[in-house]
Amino acid sequence: MTDQLVEFHAKPIGVVHSPFREAQGTPIQPVYAGETQFEVELLPEYIDGLRDLAGFERIWLICWFDRAPASRLVVVPFRDSTERGLFATRAPSRPVPIGLSCVRLLEIRGNVLVCTGADILDGTPLLDIKPYVPEFDAFPKSRAGWFDHSRESRTHADGRFT
């Protein structure tokens, strides 16, 4: 299989402007980020792709964790006190450091999206924006392994992944 897997590459489509300059203190997921606003700036050449997006209450931001530390295959996730396999966590230190954030879209001003739900560091490169579609994305009763039994209630990052 290794032979089939060639390196992929592309240029980001924009950048995230958020209040968070370092991992420590950044919300670990959008649901813990409260009402603080942040902005997503799209390269002007892509502005036509934003048509019709304002009708969606939430959007997926797919980002490149440009400052994530080297990947570790076993981690103690923010919401637990036990080591877990990396792919069973949302930790940022991944072999391919891609982040997935479901944020609330408030307004679109030209090539700038005003959102709430920042769990992303300021200056993080943006790879894609997708609309959040409940029919495709919402499975509220889906069983969630260790997460369902965790007693750790941390909502903001400490320094464990820096």
Added chain:
Amino acid sequence: MTDQLVEFHAKPIGVVHSPFREAQGTPIQPVYAGETQFEVELLPEYIDGLRDLAGFERIWLICWFDRAPASRLVVVPFRDSTERGLFATRAPSRPVPIGLSCVRLLEIRGNVLVCTGADILDGTPLLDIKPYVPEFDAFPKSRAGWFDHSRESRTHADGRFT
């Protein structure tokens, strides 16, 4: 902003084995894929990262659409008959061709994940696996723009993005 945005690159972590060899006839989303099983093969070097994943009913597969056609900023999506901005759709022809699929995890056999919900072409490079966590990902009542009003009920791809 353009100056800040440097090309990113990485090597995939695995590959998707699915029954679909061409876009036409492939389910447009996992929810339309029925019970057909498919496999996700992870590079053996990452196997330790799968620990604890079997407890999750659903997982996110983040893939690289290696055969997607050139990006178009305005498309007629599968579920509509009107042109829409690309970022307001889940169409595969994106500036950074990353796919996001919420699939059901049936079983893990070594470095192979057995799943249902294939909306992915056979041989597609895998970039990341994340657990599906309802608290982070499930917003069943989220308003979904044009999608909420669409009368188009297509569930499998035609040739429009090939």
